[in-house]
Amino acid sequence: MPIRPPYNGCMEKRIPVAPGKAYLLLNHGPVTLVSSAHGGHRNVMAASWAMPLDFVPPKVAVVIDRNTLTRELVEASGEFVLNIPTRRMARQVVQCGTHGGRDVDKFAAFGLSGSPGSSVGAPLVEGCAGWLECRVIAEPAIQGRYDLFLGEVLAAWADPRCFSDGRWHFADADGRTIHYSAGGQFFATGDAFEA
Amino acid sequence: MPIRPPYNGCMEKRIPVAPGKAYLLLNHGPVTLVSSAHGGHRNVMAASWAMPLDFVPPKVAVVIDRNTLTRELVEASGEFVLNIPTRRMARQVVQCGTHGGRDVDKFAAFGLSGSPGSSVGAPLVEGCAGWLECRVIAEPAIQGRYDLFLGEVLAAWADPRCFSDGRWHFADADGRTIHYSAGGQFFATGDAFEA
Numbered sequence: 001m002p003i004r005p006p007y008n009g010c011m012e013k014r015i016p017v018a019p020g021k022a023y024l025l026l027n028h029g030p031v032t033l034v035s036s037a038h039g040g041h042r043n044v045m046a047a048s049w050a051m052p053l054d055f056v057p058p059k060v061a062v063v064i065d066r067n068t069l070t071r072e073l074v075e076a077s078g079e080f081v082l083n084i085p086t087r088r089m090a091r092q093v094v095q096c097g098t099h100g101g102r103d104v105d106k107f108a109a110f111g112l113s114g115s116p117g118s119s120v121g122a123p124l125v126e127g128c129a130g131w132l133e134c135r136v137i138a139e140p141a142i143q144g145r146y147d148l149f150l151g152e153v154l155a156a157w158a159d160p161r162c163f164s165d166g167r168w169h170f171a172d173a174d175g176r177t178i179h180y181s182a183g184g185q186f187f188a189t190g191d192a193f194e195a
Numbered sequence: 196m197p198i199r200p201p202y203n204g205c206m207e208k209r210i211p212v213a214p215g216k217a218y219l220l221l222n223h224g225p226v227t228l229v230s231s232a233h234g235g236h237r238n239v240m241a242a243s244w245a246m247p248l249d250f251v252p253p254k255v256a257v258v259i260d261r262n263t264l265t266r267e268l269v270e271a272s273g274e275f276v277l278n279i280p281t282r283r284m285a286r287q288v289v290q291c292g293t294h295g296g297r298d299v300d301k302f303a304a305f306g307l308s309g310s311p312g313s314s315v316g317a318p319l320v321e322g323c324a325g326w327l328e329c330r331v332i333a334e335p336a337i338q339g340r341y342d343l344f345l346g347e348v349l350a351a352w353a354d355p356r357c358f359s360d361g362r363w364h365f366a367d368a369d370g371r372t373i374h375y376s377a378g379g380q381f382f383a384t385g386d387a388f389e390a
Contacts, residue, residue, distance in 0.1 A: 027375060028243070028375060053343065090390035091390040167376070182219055182362075190383035190384055191383045
């Protein structure tokens with residue numbers, strides 16, 4: 001029996017992504033997990049409403065609802081991580097998106113592990129394909145009016161089995177990134193092609 | 196020889212998408228075409244950096260570079276359309292993303308047709324799978340600082356062959372929505388699955 005690569009729950013390899021390539025982790029519109037930590041608490045929520053905002057220095061935009069624990073932790077810490085999960089984590093993404101962090105420790109309840117990043121206190125969710133460590137760019141007016149947060153990417157990482165030299169290269173179906181539709185339905189990232 | 200459905204260059208059927216379902220056109224992170232018009236000029240550019248911002252009334256966020264003709268037309272008119280192209284339009288998407296609207300009439304040069312929307316003056320790009328007619332929500336500070344535009348969706352439409360009742364249902368490979376990576380490389384929207 002082949003030994004499976006050490007995905008979920010284990011520390012896996014990750015390689016740094018150059019600042020000028022960080023936007024490529026998000027450019028194709030995958031669903032994300034937003035992880036956060038402050039004052040001994042940590043949390044992770046699902047977010048489809050995340051996108052790149054600039055190339056260098058790389059910036060992102062993400063919608064974080066005002067009623068979430070994530071919002072509280074992100075506002076208190078001024079930091080978050082955008083994690084890019086794979087198809088093998090789809091069930092955990094739904095679980096993270098349908099449970100509130102005030103009711104349950106989502107890491108423990110859904111079998112997720114967090115490992116330390118290099119630049120922020122928020123944990124990197126293990127088993128993901130990519131990670132963007134972000135510091136909030138304070139824009140209180142749009143945070144308040146639209147739940148919209150902007151972040152500067154301080155460090156970016158990828159699993160070299162699926163992303164290197166600024167290119168996604170998915171080897172197996174379960175390791176592909178995913179795109180959320182609704183009601184527990186996803187699309188996998190599909191065929192690569194050149195126009 | 197079968198008669199092909201009247202895609203590019205022809206007026207095709209489209210059905211209204213209810214306001215509460217409009218975000219689903221964008222939720223999975225497809226590439227978009229941003230169309231705009233003002234004072235007898237019209238233009239279309241490619242944008243991967245677009246996402247939903249709210250459910251009802253539906254809102255969107257999109258990055259529009261300050262050096263583009265699109266920016267000029269959107270600021271002057273206060274309107275834009277987010278069009279969701281399909282794989283059969285991928286080459287046109289690249290062309291729209293690599294040429295400036297001041298140098299070429301992209302509709303004429305790349306074989307695109309625009310048809311009138313219901314609520315804005317910007318044209319709907321024919322052959323697309325979905326359309327979001329938007330009015331700019333004026334936020335001059337973030338427009339100026341980040342090239343970030345927020346829009347309220349006044350009307351949304353879909354090609355019923357691939358989207359109805361709030362669900363994408365792609366029948367053929369060329370009719371799938373697409374996700375931009377870089378350098379002319381795309382991913383098709385892949386397998387649908389439930390977690």
